[in-house]
Amino acid sequence: MGDGSTGGFTTRQVHAGTRAPAASPRALPIHLTAGFTFDSFDDAASHFGSGDGFGYTRTGNPTVTAVEDKLASLEGGAQALLLASGQAAVAVALLGLVSAGQHVVSSTHIYEGTRGLLLDNLSRFGVTVDFVDDIGDPAAWRAAIRPTTRVLFAESIANARNDVLDIAAVAAVGEEHGIPLIIDNTFATPYLLRPIAHGAAVVVHSASKFLAGQGAVLGGVIVDSGRFDGGRDGALFPQLTEPPRGGGPSLWERHGGSARIAYLRESIAPRFGPTPSPLNAFFIGQGIETLSLRVQRQSENALALARWLEAHPAIASVDYAGLASHPTYDTARRYLQDGYGSVFAFTLRDGLPAARTVVESVQVFTHMTHLGDVRSLVLHPASTSHSHRTEDERLALGVHPGTLRVSIGIEDVADLRADLSRALDAVTAAPRTVEHERVA
Structure with a gap:
């Protein structure tokens, strides 16, 4: 009865016809499932130990992973993390880098949802922010940095005045202090501009916009440069370089330069839960093709x-x-x-x-x-x-x-x-x- 073709009526209506035959579709398959079966007892234990493979869509899904790989390639990053919305991408990126009592320096010219997140939500947890009005002046960014600053944040093309950021100049200011620059690249898209090539550490998008293109679905993405240096900047981000609560190697020891996005993927996104639908991921992937x-x-x-x-x-x-x-x-x-x-x-x-x-x-x-x-x-x-x-x-x-x-x-x-x-x-x-x- 392992194939579901025998047994009582109710048993068959649940189990029969649930195993699709192997095939090689030209379009990206939609793995619309909450979870995935394990081949063996040891296979399940291995997945929960190493995180390899797929067990539950909240922590990974083949359709989502394929779209993440496409986005990482187009942005010139090491890895990408697809999320349920652009706002989720911004929130997860910030939550992975700032702790209570720490500080963000942001462009004044940002999306109002991001501004509200900084001023109204993260402030409740002791995270403060200063805004830079003259975003074209590196000295203004440098003057706003404090010992507790952990993130510089800006948009590549600003809403609504359309100011274009000198990404390399601001990234260089962050580099002086070991502070990553996060760029919201929604308006430019990776076709017009790839901020990582100009020194940005992290790129975020509302994938609902140009990436999907059709206005039908929501999504967001974080792309990481893979250039985190735990030996140099580890003291600023102990969550990446210290052993985890249960012991064992740190994220820096396990993932090297990709420790930052590994932390977002393993600890922040699955615990806060902004999981993208595999169906939405499929539509975003289709949109990116044009x-x-x-x-x-x-x-x-x-x-x-x-x-x-x-x-x-x-x-x-x-x-x-x-x-x-x-x-x-x-x-x-x-x-x-x-x-x-x-x-x-x-x-x-x-x-x-x-x-x-x-x-x-x-x-x-x-x-x-x-x-x-x-x-x-x-x-x-x-x-x-x-x-x-x-x-x-x-x-x-x-x-x-x-x-x-x-x-x-x-x-x-x-x-x-x-x-x-x-x-x-x-x-x-x-x-x-x-x-x-x-x-x-």
């Missing part, structure tokens, strides 16, 4: 629209790193040689009423809080993603009452331009009203 084609098209569309908008009389300014008018244009030219990305902001001269008219007039653009989709998207940051910032903070970040953020898709650029043109014509045709433009 990443370069999509991002190239999206970047070309974005540059064309940004140039057109900059010359439009209804537009006060366009914040796109691919324009010569952008303050980090020279940095962008050094780091983004295959395109400048497809997410940027522009500000309308007539402020909040004009922004409202544009959002409610577009037909090809989709109004939603997302980016990196094959579809073009639009959002009003001051009333949505940046609504918890003060007015002065929003202005410092380039978020005005009339600012809109767009994520440009793969549609025909002529259709996108026509859609925006109709919306901007509606702004011009709208009667002037006295409307308070302060966004609370």
Whole structure:
């Protein structure tokens, strides 16, 4: 009865037909299972002792592992760890490196979810943070570092002002102190920029965005450089270099330069539990197969629209790193040689009423809080993603009452331009009203 083909009805409905025949599929198989059977008593003991093989999807899954290998290769890292969301990737990366009483130095220009994690959540556990406003000045980063600093954090292309970070310069500051630089590379994608090649220690992504590309699933990823030096920096990260609670060799002794991501994989991710669905991993892997084609098209569309908008009389300014008018244009030219990305902001001269008219007039653009989709998207940051910032903070970040953020898709650029043109014509045709433009 071992194959499930005999026995009572209820026994057969549970056991029959559960062993798929061996085959070699061209597409990545979806191992949609909570756990995996062991071949023997000793096989189970070996798995729990060494971690090799697969026992339970929370600690490893063949579909997830295949996508991790693809992402590590594309980012030029040693290993990758796929998680349930981009926010999970940021949280797990930080939780693996900081302890109570320690300190993070972060760019001011980061995703609001990450900022809230630092200010509202990690602060409850005694982790403090200082923010660097002038992210292009290495001296500003250096001045913010304390003896307790364990992480530098920034985005390769910042939300929402589109500032491009001089990754090599900031990574060098961290290297002086043995402090890893974590880069959120969601906006750039590994097609346009690979931060590890410029000195970053860790890269995170919201895989829900460009990597998946279709806006259907959530996911996040951490990619590690594999360059952790326990002999030099072990005193800063004893969790990586000291023996574990039950004794035995340390992570540094077992994994060498990959001790950092081994700690995330073995201790942080499975215990906090942001496990990705193998089905979501499959969709992310499928999306990655067309990443370069999509991002190239999206970047070309974005540059064309940004140039057109900059010359439009209804537009006060366009914040796109691919324009010569952008303050980090020279940095962008050094780091983004295959395109400048497809997410940027522009500000309308007539402020909040004009922004409202544009959002409610577009037909090809989709109004939603997302980016990196094959579809073009639009959002009003001051009333949505940046609504918890003060007015002065929003202005410092380039978020005005009339600012809109767009994520440009793969549609025909002529259709996108026509859609925006109709919306901007509606702004011009709208009667002037006295409307308070302060966004609370």
